[in-house]
Amino acid sequence: MLLNRDDWYDTSRDLDWTFTYVEASDAFPARWSGVGAESADAWQAWDEPFRVSYRDYVRIQREKESGVKAVRSAMMRAGVYEKLDAGHVAASHLHMGTTCMVEQMAVTMQSRFCRFAPSPRWRNLGVFGMLDETRHAQLDLLFSHDLLKFDPRFDWAQKAFHTNEWGVLAVKNFFDDIMLSADCVEASLAASLTVEHGFTNIQFVALAADAMAAGDVNWSNLLSSIQTDEARHAQVGFPTLAVLMETDPARAQTSLDVAFWRSTRLFQVLTGPAMDYYTPLDQRKMSFKEFMLEWIVNHHERILEDYGLKKPWYWDQFMHSLENGHHALHIGTWYWRPTLFWKPNAGVSKDEREWLREKYPTWEDNWGVMWDEIIKNVNDDRIQDTLPVTLPSLCNLTQLPIGSAMSRHDLEPHQLVYKERLYSFDSEISQWCFEQDPERYAGHRSFVDRFIGGEILPPDLGGALAYMGLTPDVMGDDAYGYAWAKDYVTAEAG
Amino acid sequence: MSSQKATPQIRTRSLKTWSAFGNLGRRPTEYEITAHNMNHTTGAIPLELGPDVNGNAWLLEHRDATKLRVADWDLFRDPAALTYGKYVAEQDDQETYIELLLEQFDRDGADRTLSVQALDMLGRALAPSRYLGHGLQMLSAYLQQLASSSYVANCAAFQTADQLRRVQLNAYRTTQLNRSHPDRGFATSERGHWENDTNWQPIRRAVELALVEFDWDRALVATNLVVKPVADLLLIDLLGRQLAAAGDHLDALMLDNLWRDSRRSQSWTAALTSFLLESDSSNGPVLQGYLDEFAPLGFAMIESGVQLLSVDGDQESAHLAAGVRADWATIVEAGGLRLGTG
Numbered sequence: 001m002l003l004n005r006d007d008w009y010d011t012s013r014d015l016d017w018t019f020t021y022v023e024a025s026d027a028f029p030a031r032w033s034g035v036g037a038e039s040a041d042a043w044q045a046w047d048e049p050f051r052v053s054y055r056d057y058v059r060i061q062r063e064k065e066s067g068v069k070a071v072r073s074a075m076m077r078a079g080v081y082e083k084l085d086a087g088h089v090a091a092s093h094l095h096m097g098t099t100c101m102v103e104q105m106a107v108t109m110q111s112r113f114c115r116f117a118p119s120p121r122w123r124n125l126g127v128f129g130m131l132d133e134t135r136h137a138q139l140d141l142l143f144s145h146d147l148l149k150f151d152p153r154f155d156w157a158q159k160a161f162h163t164n165e166w167g168v169l170a171v172k173n174f175f176d177d178i179m180l181s182a183d184c185v186e187a188s189l190a191a192s193l194t195v196e197h198g199f200t201n202i203q204f205v206a207l208a209a210d211a212m213a214a215g216d217v218n219w220s221n222l223l224s225s226i227q228t229d230e231a232r233h234a235q236v237g238f239p240t241l242a243v244l245m246e247t248d249p250a251r252a253q254t255s256l257d258v259a260f261w262r263s264t265r266l267f268q269v270l271t272g273p274a275m276d277y278y279t280p281l282d283q284r285k286m287s288f289k290e291f292m293l294e295w296i297v298n299h300h301e302r303i304l305e306d307y308g309l310k311k312p313w314y315w316d317q318f319m320h321s322l323e324n325g326h327h328a329l330h331i332g333t334w335y336w337r338p339t340l341f342w343k344p345n346a347g348v349s350k351d352e353r354e355w356l357r358e359k360y361p362t363w364e365d366n367w368g369v370m371w372d373e374i375i376k377n378v379n380d381d382r383i384q385d386t387l388p389v390t391l392p393s394l395c396n397l398t399q400l401p402i403g404s405a406m407s408r409h410d411l412e413p414h415q416l417v418y419k420e421r422l423y424s425f426d427s428e429i430s431q432w433c434f435e436q437d438p439e440r441y442a443g444h445r446s447f448v449d450r451f452i453g454g455e456i457l458p459p460d461l462g463g464a465l466a467y468m469g470l471t472p473d474v475m476g477d478d479a480y481g482y483a484w485a486k487d488y489v490t491a492e493a494g
Numbered sequence: 495m496s497s498q499k500a501t502p503q504i505r506t507r508s509l510k511t512w513s514a515f516g517n518l519g520r521r522p523t524e525y526e527i528t529a530h531n532m533n534h535t536t537g538a539i540p541l542e543l544g545p546d547v548n549g550n551a552w553l554l555e556h557r558d559a560t561k562l563r564v565a566d567w568d569l570f571r572d573p574a575a576l577t578y579g580k581y582v583a584e585q586d587d588q589e590t591y592i593e594l595l596l597e598q599f600d601r602d603g604a605d606r607t608l609s610v611q612a613l614d615m616l617g618r619a620l621a622p623s624r625y626l627g628h629g630l631q632m633l634s635a636y637l638q639q640l641a642s643s644s645y646v647a648n649c650a651a652f653q654t655a656d657q658l659r660r661v662q663l664n665a666y667r668t669t670q671l672n673r674s675h676p677d678r679g680f681a682t683s684e685r686g687h688w689e690n691d692t693n694w695q696p697i698r699r700a701v702e703l704a705l706v707e708f709d710w711d712r713a714l715v716a717t718n719l720v721v722k723p724v725a726d727l728l729l730i731d732l733l734g735r736q737l738a739a740a741g742d743h744l745d746a747l748m749l750d751n752l753w754r755d756s757r758r759s760q761s762w763t764a765a766l767t768s769f770l771l772e773s774d775s776s777n778g779p780v781l782q783g784y785l786d787e788f789a790p791l792g793f794a795m796i797e798s799g800v801q802l803l804s805v806d807g808d809q810e811s812a813h814l815a816a817g818v819r820a821d822w823a824t825i826v827e828a829g830g831l832r833l834g835t836g
């Protein structure tokens with residue numbers, strides 16, 4: 001008789017055997033599995049959060065591929081890209097440059113699950129994750145390649161991770177750690193559960209909605225299609241957490257607390273400015289903070305509660321950062337715009353400012369006053385005074401500028417000495433993350449460490465730009481050529 | 495200061511393709527667009543982390559310190575030029591074909607009329623090979639992780655997925671056979687066969703030994719030139735023919751279809767070893783040395799594997815073994831290497 005998937009599924013995952021020709025602990029070293037011999041048995045309880053057959057997978061995915069391809073060619077024919085708003089386009093440059101290679105890295109993370117995960121069930125599910133991520137990388141590449149003729153910034157979909165651009169280094173540092181250096185258990189908590197199941201919703205749901213509103217059907221459709229895969233394979237974090245709560249709940253708490261903060265910081269730079277500043281005002285759906293609260297914070301709190309974990313100790317500081325961090329990173333990235341490969345929109349015209357005030361009641365006090373300075377310089381024809389001459393100092397955990405985690409009033413330094421080297425942090429929380437596992441972070445040299453160490457020559461901003469691989473045709477500049485500042489000319493004259 | 499030079503309007507040059515292609519002199523294919531230059535970990539310190547962290551230490555030891563010399567890994571091309579889109583479309587067609595086979599043979603009630611000879615072979619050889627398939631799945635995934643080129647990594651990723659396809663089809667058939675022949679131990683006795691049957695042991699031993707070969711170049715040879723081609727020759731190609739001879743045409747046809755996947759693996763492996771031989775004259779002796787070292791595992795797999803598949807005594811076994819050895823030699827030679835005599 002013909003069978004349903006559940007008839008044969010158990011047999012297809014009954015794949016463990018007792019090794020006799022080599023030690024099982026040599027074939028599955030703890031440094032990759034994340035599981036010591038003492039708890040190996042507990043991982044037999046790891047249970048798939050979803051089931052899929054290879055047969056169904058290739059059929060469904062083939063259909064999705066045809067769907068995306070159809071939209072892609074229709075939109076290219078319709079010349080949609082040429083009509084898009086410059087601010088919106090910046091968001092797609094930023095996304096492709098910082099995400100495409102991460103998708104490819106995720107292929108390798110999933111492949112690590114296929115090889116080293118402590119349960120054959122997980123090793124099998126890894127195969128679908130690995131295929132999904134291959135799809136995402138290739139979709140991003142095809143999308144970007146189509147648009148190269150309009151803007152060389154799309155070259156950065158493929159090129160960015162081969163450069164030393166500082167923002168890319170921050171992204172690379174985080175994902176190299178949680179995807180390519182972490183063991184399976186850590187990767188599944190940090191990358192699958194925290195990033196894929198939580199934070200990527202900002203990219204793939206919120207940005208998709210904004211892109212649709214901006215008329216960028218092609219990109220919106222691509223993001224949504226990718227999200228259907230993410231929503232599936234991201235679930236592997238749940239059974240991992242369930243088993244870890246039996247074997248080592250303290251590790252679960254620390255892993256998630258570290259991953260949650262590091263993800264927060266990263267998405268404050270990757271998505272915060274895109275949502276609250278680059279996306280044209282009339283096309284914005286939710287503010288970054290609103291989206292974070294509804295999709296990420298609630299979700300994370302629920303997971304913690306469901307699995308018997310505590311809220312991170314830093315929760316109040318996190319909420320304070322949610323109010324401020326991405327605004328700090330936005331003004332910082334806009335100011336250091338020659339160090340970007342996209343053109344940031346300042347996004348502080350009077351209307352936009354009104355919106356920011358409404359969404360963030362402390363915005364004027366914290367950030368408006370700083371923008372006023374910039375606006376004055378722009379309107380007085382002193383653009384050079386709105387441009388940097390030096391580099392910011394960077395956090396040794398997040399690789400983001402010191403001073404960009406909280407409001408402009410929170411400037412107390414966070415530093416420690418470890419093995420005779422001084423480390424600086426953007427917050428007490430980042431310092432705490434470092435302290436949980438110093439060896440994981442201590443050997444890395446940040447962009448500023450290299451600058452001070454004489455690796456970047458000449459040792460000035462020009463040398464740094466060359467080191468970052470920023471050529472004039474992609475180098476960041478104000479998205480609208482400062483047109484937004486005209487709003488303020490009359491007021492200042494009067 | 496260049497920041498000030500950056501502010502005037504810059505005329506953007508229009509790019510036709512990735513700058514990483516350099517001067518390609520032609521339009522890249524869609525396959526090349528999606529596979530080129532997508533490994534960012536090939537610098538002096540692979541990952542953007544301290545040099546001693548787990549991931550860096552592993553890559554430095556097991557990938558970068560190995561003996562292969564290649565000036566430009568991204569010159570390698572998969573002969574099948576597989577992209578994700580092409581892979582799922584092709585495999586969907588193959589799975590549709592399998593579905594039709596399953597329906598057809600089910601309608602004919604084929605399992606009920608299987609010969610004792612066929613049932614015996616299914617029980618001792620086909621069903622236990624899901625463990626083998628899982629072993630090959632893990633081994634294939636490892637080749638993906640440490641590949642220096644994304645072109646190579648993609649080949650290994652699709653090969654890994656092929657192994658899961660095989661395991662699931664195997665589980666499907668094992669379950670069906672258990673339902674039609676509940677007293678034969680299908681779905682419950684395979685682990686015992688895999689762990690204890692004398693004739694399975696050289697195969698299991700080769701899989702386990704390959705699983706602790708972590709240097710990428712050694713793992714490549716152990717997996718894709720020894721364990722996998724020999725295992726596929728035995729438990730897919732030869733098993734299919736033996737089952738056909740015993741009257742089990744359904745499994746023979748399904749295995750014949752899986753053999754397509756095996757041939758794809760053999761084809762990119764041959765392309766890769768040829769590429770490595772051309773890349774640097776020192777690579778030939780390195781690869782040949784590993785092959786000579788691991789080949790005895792393959793010969794032992796063949797000696798015992800044919801016992802699982804033979805129905806007609808020692809003479810038949812010897813004949814089958816000779817055939818598998820010859821086929822294996824052909825596979826290896828297609829990539830410019832030689833198989834010593836076992």
Ligand SMILES: [Fe+2]
Pocket residue numbers: 103106132133136226230
């Ligand atoms: Fe993805």
Ligand SMILES: [Fe+2]
Pocket residue numbers: 106133196230233234
């Ligand atoms: Fe993912």
